[in-house]
Amino acid sequence: RVVAVIMVGGPTKGQPMVHHPISACKRIPNLAQIYLIGFYEEREFALYVSSISNELKIPVRYLKEDRPHGSAGGLYHFRDLIMEDDPSHIFLLNCDVCCSFPLPEMLDAHKRYGGMGTILVVKVSAESASEFGELVADPTTNELLHYTEKPETFVSDRINCGVYIFTPDIFTAIEGVSTQRKDRANLRRVSSFEAMQPDPRILPANYVRLDQDILSPLAGKKQLYIYETNDFWEQIKTPGMSIKCSSLYLAQFRHTSPHLLANGDGIKKAGITGDVYIHPSAKVHPSAKIGPSVSISANARIGAGARLKNCIILDDVEIKAGVQKMLLLVMQLLDGNPLLDYGHVSRQASGDYNAKLGVTILGESVTVEDEVVVFNSIVLPHKTLNVGVQDEILL
């Protein structure tokens, strides 16, 4: 048996993007459970988790940490629950990556290598590699020889994709890091006055990072191996990247599941251009022009004459008649965390891809009236827009 764990961390990611790693787990043979581990309020996730569980016909559970324990510490925190199914293998996925998730292929490779863990790896440009974990592997055995997280000087253009498979021995490795930290803290306490003024740079014993604390020290010890993918891979840290990733997934559907695309059967449909996904429960007026790269989620309603291009329309969103939405991302802002989304805006301004996009985020229950164009703006929940908006944040 195999279980999959997706590290969702804090809020702001947006359900459409988490949906892809979760659905990708469906292809794992003998999958018993999918766990999502995060440290934010369960309430927002509860409905989503039960609906995806029904859709995939696999038990999916959200496990909430009382506070962040780090990417490996979070996994360790729930070790007893995860081991209940007595899995031989555990997949671990970051929630904010976009790729083809070659999970069954990774499992086969991992069994051949016979180590404790196998990391999905991709080659990126030398300039962008420093934003990720850079690594060196043996070209013949695929053993991980060297690993550095976001190094200042160039190490390698092969990077960690944030998708892993481990044997349950990973728990022993994480426990080792915690124990070592506790021992060091005790040593300091008896040998100095430091106990009075704890060093803020020293991490708590149960805060364990997968990359720095586990992958780096275990490289070159015949325990970790890599599986390199030649498919697409992107990290999603901004709303703009969600749009790019949505179009990558739509393009992938063309090969893997063309029946999901509005024009997938090769028969041209009026008003639809390029890759377009429309959830069966969404209602799109026949006079609307949709595409390319549009994904329309459950129960959305698209009015007469609307034009949508390069956008994600979330559940229950209504786009009224005649609205032009080019390069629009409609995303539900999660309650109580608008600040994190502003964080994304400032990052957008510096990132090329996002700056060019002119992404718009409409909060929950925002109404855009007829003929109103919204461009490169963020609108917080429950507003009604009756005049055009460009480059603004409406509080």
Ligand code: GDD
């Ligand atoms: N539940 C939980 N608790 N999840 C966490 C926590 C935590 O305390 N801390 C981080 N995560 C989750 C994040 O939501 C994300 O899915 C994943 O763990 C990794 O997040 P970070 O540790 O912030 O690392 P990063 O995203 O900057 O970089 C990692 O991923 C890159 C690929 O996208 C590194 O592993 C890089 O080496 C890698 O290239």
